[in-house]
Amino acid sequence: MESLNRRERARLERGALIVRTARELAEADGWDAVTTRRLADAVEYSQPVLYSHFKNMQAIVTAVALDGMAELAVVLREGREASGLMGLAEAYLGYAEAHPAVYAAIFTRRTDLVFGSAESPEVLKLTFGELLAGVEPHATDDAETLTEVFWSALHGQATLNQESRLRPAQRTERIERLVRLVTG
Amino acid sequence: MESLNRRERARLERGALIVRTARELAEADGWDAVTTRRLADAVEYSQPVLYSHFKNMQAIVTAVALDGMAELAVVLREGREASGLMGLAEAYLGYAEAHPAVYAAIFTRRTDLVFGSAESPEVLKLTFGELLAGVEPHATDDAETLTEVFWSALHGQATLNQESRLRPAQRTERIERLVRLVTG
DNA sequence: CTAGATTGTCTAGCAGTGCTAGGATCGACG
DNA sequence: CGTCGATCCTAGCACTGCTAGACAATCTAG
Numbered sequence: 001m002e003s004l005n006r007r008e009r010a011r012l013e014r015g016a017l018i019v020r021t022a023r024e025l026a027e028a029d030g031w032d033a034v035t036t037r038r039l040a041d042a043v044e045y046s047q048p049v050l051y052s053h054f055k056n057m058q059a060i061v062t063a064v065a066l067d068g069m070a071e072l073a074v075v076l077r078e079g080r081e082a083s084g085l086m087g088l089a090e091a092y093l094g095y096a097e098a099h100p101a102v103y104a105a106i107f108t109r110r111t112d113l114v115f116g117s118a119e120s121p122e123v124l125k126l127t128f129g130e131l132l133a134g135v136e137p138h139a140t141d142d143a144e145t146l147t148e149v150f151w152s153a154l155h156g157q158a159t160l161n162q163e164s165r166l167r168p169a170q171r172t173e174r175i176e177r178l179v180r181l182v183t184g
Numbered sequence: 185m186e187s188l189n190r191r192e193r194a195r196l197e198r199g200a201l202i203v204r205t206a207r208e209l210a211e212a213d214g215w216d217a218v219t220t221r222r223l224a225d226a227v228e229y230s231q232p233v234l235y236s237h238f239k240n241m242q243a244i245v246t247a248v249a250l251d252g253m254a255e256l257a258v259v260l261r262e263g264r265e266a267s268g269l270m271g272l273a274e275a276y277l278g279y280a281e282a283h284p285a286v287y288a289a290i291f292t293r294r295t296d297l298v299f300g301s302a303e304s305p306e307v308l309k310l311t312f313g314e315l316l317a318g319v320e321p322h323a324t325d326d327a328e329t330l331t332e333v334f335w336s337a338l339h340g341q342a343t344l345n346q347e348s349r350l351r352p353a354q355r356t357e358r359i360e361r362l363v364r365l366v367t368g
Numbered sequence: 369c370t371a372g373a374t375t376g377t378c379t380a381g382c383a384g385t386g387c388t389a390g391g392a393t394c395g396a397c398g
Numbered sequence: 399c400g401t402c403g404a405t406c407c408t409a410g411c412a413c414t415g416c417t418a419g420a421c422a423a424t425c426t427a428g
Contacts, residue, residue, distance in 0.1 A: 007404095036386060046407050048388075057386065108292055108343070145354050149337065149361045152350065156340030157333075159292070166336065170329050177333045181365040191375090191424095220415060230378050232417075241415065 015053045017043055019063045026064070026101035031109065034061075058112050061105050065113070068102035069123045071095070076130035086179045088134040089154060093175060096158035108159060138183045146182065153178050199237045201227055203247045210248070210285035215293065218245075242296050245289050249297070252286035253307045255279070260314035270363045272318040273338060277359060280342035292343060322367045330366070337362050 021042045025034045036057060040047045054060045072095050079091025096103040105111075128147070135147045157174055160166050166174065205226045209218045220241060224231045238244050256279050263275025280287040289295075312331070319331045341358055344350050350358065 035384080037384085047386085048408095049406070051387070052405085107347075111347075142357070145357050145361060148344075148350050148354065149341075149358050149365070152340030152344050152358070153333065153337035153362075154340065155344055156336030156338065159343065160332075160336050160339055163291075163295075166332050170332065173326070173329050174333050174336070177329060178337075181333070219413085221413090231415085232379095233377070235416070236376085 011053075014043075014045075014049075018050060018053055018060065019067065022060050023064045023067070023102060026105070027099065031061070031101060031104060058110075061109060062111055062113055064102060065105040065109075065111060066123060068099065068106050069127055071099075071102075072106070073123065073126040073130055076127065076134075080130060080134045085134045085138065085183060086176070088131065089175050089179050092131075092154045093158055093161070093171075097161065100162055103158065103162075107155065135182065150178075150182055195237075198227075198229075198233075202234060202237055202244065203251065206244050207248045207251070207286060210289070211283065215245070215285060215288060242294075245293060246295055246297055248286060249289040249293075249295060250307060252283065252290050253311055255283075255286075256290070257307065257310040257314055260311065260318075264314060264318045269318045269322065269367060270360070272315065273359050273363050276315075276338045277342055277345070277355075281345065284346055287342065287346075291339065319366065334362075334366055 018039070022034055022039055025039060025042060034057075036047045036050055039060070040050055043049075050057075050060070054063070072092075075091045075095050076088055079087035079089075079094075081087075083090075128151070131151050132143060132147045135150050136143045139146045157166070157178070161168075161171065202223070206218055206223055209223060209226060218241075220231045220234055223244070224234055227233075234241075234244070238247070256276075259275045259279050260272055263271035263273075263278075265271075267274075312335070315335050316327060316331045319334050320327045323330045341350065341362070345352075345355065
């Protein structure tokens with residue numbers, strides 16, 4: 001399992017290159033600009049190479065999403081450890097703003113990964129666990145449901161912010177209000 | 185202004201037919217299934233006819249979104265008048281669940297309508313006004329910001345629900361928790 | 369009632385999309 | 399040197415949104 005020969009390592013490397021490049025293209029010009037031809041050009045291979053690594057374009061987006069989820073979990077932990085629920089909220093929205101394409105890949109684009117089942121649960125549970133850990137100290141009874149409510153509220157702010165549907169000047173105030181609602 | 189001759193009335197009628205059909209197709213098979221060819225087929229005209237009514241496909245989606253926003257405003261008012269903030273929240277999420285394609289057209293699909301400016305403000309302000317009217321009685325100071333927080337929370341639940349990322353069994357509990365957070 | 373202009377509609381096509389079948393190329397090995 | 403196998407690319411399919419230009423229907427004027 002451990003020892004991969006040169007070829008296998010090269011393959012893995014190239015798969016990672018594809019995901020990395022897709023992410024860069026998406027962050028630069030949006031997901032609509034990430035087409036198989038452009039992506040293939042950017043990694044300097046032809047389109048079929050993409051399909052030898054991923055089942056389809058959707059799978060590439062999913063790979064970017066999974067990477068992003070892992071990053072998000074780390075960011076959330078740091079924010080929480082630094083300044084509790086407020087730090088958590090700031091970290092969440094900060095990540096969504098700093099990496100809109102990745103956030104879209106995780107949450108707003110149609111994905112083939114099912115969330116509730118056995119598919120790719122570890123990294124999601126990790127992220128949800130961070131949220132739960134932040135909310136738990138302030139929950140009187142059902143912390144899990146409260147976490148879902150809190151998460152939804154953050155997600156709503158993230159997406160509505162992204163589309164400029166909330167007043168930008170009140171951004172921080174909205175976060176504080178939300179946190180205060182939960183902490184009581 | 186008032187008197188439109190037969191032709192102009194027929195044109196208006198057909199424009200409405202296009203929007204109505206687009207909405208039906210979207211609700212039936214999702215927006216990805218709403219292509220210019222299928223839509224043209226469904227209304228029994230050729231594709232160019234669509235473009236004599238709308239600048240592009242995006243404009244058709246926008247038209248569906250505007251119709252939906254008006255409907256949503258009505259539904260929100262009814263919910264609020266029937267049972268206050270809880271009725272408002274139920275109505276909002278109920279509409280999003282009952283008309284997922286329309287809700288997507290309004291909020292999650294990329295739209296060419298700018299929200300903060302003079303473009304199509306009436307109907308949006310109407311909707312936001314309903315939310316504001318529901319939140320205001322429970323706000324101690326800045327009702328508008330609190331409304332944005334509340335709206336974001338609803339929107340988050342709507343979208344995360346749609347993608348089965350929240351436990352379905354706790355749906356009602358999440359709404360109640362959210363409302364209780366705001367009402368104090 | 370006819371000739372001309374205007375309006376309406378369609379056919380056919382472009383450039384781009386995701387995706388794939390088949391052949392070319394290149395390496396390792398006998 | 400020749401063969402085999404993996405790797406990769408060219409070329410193409412069916413689809414997308416969108417549009418130019420030909421055609422048909424309707425209205426207007428004489």
